[in-house]
Amino acid sequence: MDDTDENEYNFRLVRSPVDTIAGKFYMKDDKYPGYKEGDRIEISPDSWGVAENMAKLVARHGGAGLVIDYGQDHVQGDTLRAIRKHKFVHPMTEPGSADLSVDVDFASLKQTMTKASDIATNGPVTQSEFLQSLGIQVRMEMLLKNATSRPARNNIIEGFKRLLDPSAMGRIYKVLAFSKEQTTPGNEKSKEEARPVGFHHLD
16 A cells, blocks of 8 residues: 555555565466566466366367457566546556456467367457458448438448557457367368468468
């Protein structure tokens, strides 16, 4: 707790004066090669557990799944932020009064899934790439054709832009697909054929 006049926030982050058991454990994890003492990384064991359970479920019963959220395909170190009344605020301001959020580490999710079972992952790709590969342009044109007023058409266009615009949701939101390997001897699919819909454009 920090209630001094020197700090405008209620709490502050501090470094442990000694090595923690958690720190020692995670620095040995192969998700984080090359990191050393003093480096700052964000970890989410809870998300690994969810990813592992989803992968095992699909491996056992078949099917496929999508993970859609904002994040990056690599380890990150400082994405904690808070949102109150649709605006960003310092995460240490008035704890409990705002929603806390961090970016997803898709690379760690992929590694967890493929280790858990016989699961193939594709992506992540940006939301813009994913939706365009599924034909969102055609869908928008159909909606515009059936719209009965100018405000309705404007809402459709604005929604379309927000979903695809790199400065809005189009770039920061990512889509990761995972599915059970379906190839059998004598019936191998090409790498392109094995990809799910929405990911065929990947190199």
